[in-house]
Amino acid sequence: MSIRIGILGYGNLGRGIETNIKGNSDMELVAIFTRRNPEDLTIASNVPVVNIRDIEEWKDRIDVLILCGGSATDLPEQTPEFARMFNVIDSFDTHKNIPTHFDNVNKSALEGNKVALISCGWDPGAFSINRLYTECFLPNGNTYTFWGPGVSQGHSDAIRRIDGVKNAIQYTIPKDEALNEVRSGSNPNLTVRDKHKRVCYVALNENANEDEISEDISSMPNYFDEYDTEVNYVSEEELRQYHSKMPHGGFVIRSGNTGTNNENREIIEYSLKLDSNPEFTSSVILAYARAVYRMSQKGESGCKTVFDIAPSMLSQKSNEELLKIL
């Protein structure tokens, strides 16, 4: 029998789950849930679109519900709410609030006797796993995370909120000098400005002033003021044509030392180069949906993270097949 998957929320991530489930022959999409009027939603697959208020009727027809809402307001409410009723996965990524979110979700999942996995994707997610493994493999060392080259939705949105801006895309770019310094094993101290630069493509309204907008962007606290920021003005058409994809990626590098006098340098580098951030994220989530289903089948319950899940739990392969590829 297939693992029956439900999707809640039909944005980029929800569409990614819908598209990439085909890579998992042991899974089947059974419904998409939305807060919108279901009739207003055009979806790519041939499954029912259901209003979220009717979700309880699907309690016994879904093995894992994938929550595809945002971390700011959707997931802090939805994940605890639905973990009482379904095995769930979310991609909650507000790093500083993860402990609170974990507690809330854990309480619900235990009450409902369900398994919930939070903060799944690539950061948090695949990057977190690599930070943990490499820190354990090289306890004497430093871990560096670089993001990009890629589109930051948060930073793009921040520019779009400036008066006079019609549309904008912001790319986060790791600086090669910093990357290469880290790769050399010299364990440098790097500031925020040393590690990344920000490159913006901005389309303005007719009467907006380029110099003023550039100043508004570069001086924006938290988002840009601590970085070297490059602002390029382009037409809206050019934005649509050349900057409509959502590439992303990044690097986790552990630079450690071993030996009697720590004389040997050992470098572990993990990197992602993604054409589509939401599609890769959804693809990672689907692998973990398999693990959530299996834990639930074993009678486990409560909130989990990617740290709690053994790699074999993610695979369609049998233990015998896994031994052969070890």
Place this chain on the structure above:
Amino acid sequence: MSIRIGILGYGNLGRGIETNIKGNSDMELVAIFTRRNPEDLTIASNVPVVNIRDIEEWKDRIDVLILCGGSATDLPEQTPEFARMFNVIDSFDTHKNIPTHFDNVNKSALEGNKVALISCGWDPGAFSINRLYTECFLPNGNTYTFWGPGVSQGHSDAIRRIDGVKNAIQYTIPKDEALNEVRSGSNPNLTVRDKHKRVCYVALNENANEDEISEDISSMPNYFDEYDTEVNYVSEEELRQYHSKMPHGGFVIRSGNTGTNNENREIIEYSLKLDSNPEFTSSVILAYARAVYRMSQKGESGCKTVFDIAPSMLSQKSNEELLKIL
């Protein structure tokens, strides 16, 4: 209380465990076991050196015994033998014999109610984990493993066995063209020759003929005949001075596609750049010793692989601390 570690076999790997245990403040080395006369062994630490025939006396004084012998003849006998008496870890790396080794060790460990972890290190080990994770994250794709640049002991030994060779070191070098082709996402079909070349530094006996030896090396079946091989003749002194370290490393690259028509390329790359192969291997094994100890404390038994172990089991950090670094 510390996790009490024993080492069996005092070669490069045993010395690596002894040296790098200091990075794990929750562990303590308690004894080194050897088949040699203990009095003939000069060790770096201040623990007893014990003849292997007396190992049973240490049954209750060791939490995890790390088996540091070779895969050809030592481990196929030692791991099943000692898994009846101790929780054990080995670095068995004869890939095609892993399923048989697993079965033998599993039987003993179940009988002795102990936990055994086989094939730990970086390949098999860290590379295996990454091959599995990335295959699950990108089910539609190809995985490429490259080894090096680094010293292959097996290939160096093979050259040393040739008549007329005094000493030799062989470096396995991944070819940049192949690496870059894989990184581009083009999913190339690569032959053995496309991926790696072999570079040898050889010191000859006085009357040996360079041309003949070069031919002997390049045509050696399995080891060299399918590769581009470069042979350099150097003095024994030069070998000692410039080629006595044991650097190694390599790359695991998963090149996958997502999207409705698989139009998006997603590349995951994991790489190691190691000054010391045995020290890094020992450092990975020590992290897994923590997991073996914990599984044993939980009452588990039998043979495990790195695939069966959740990342959190390797860490000294508490669950609360782990949530913060997620």
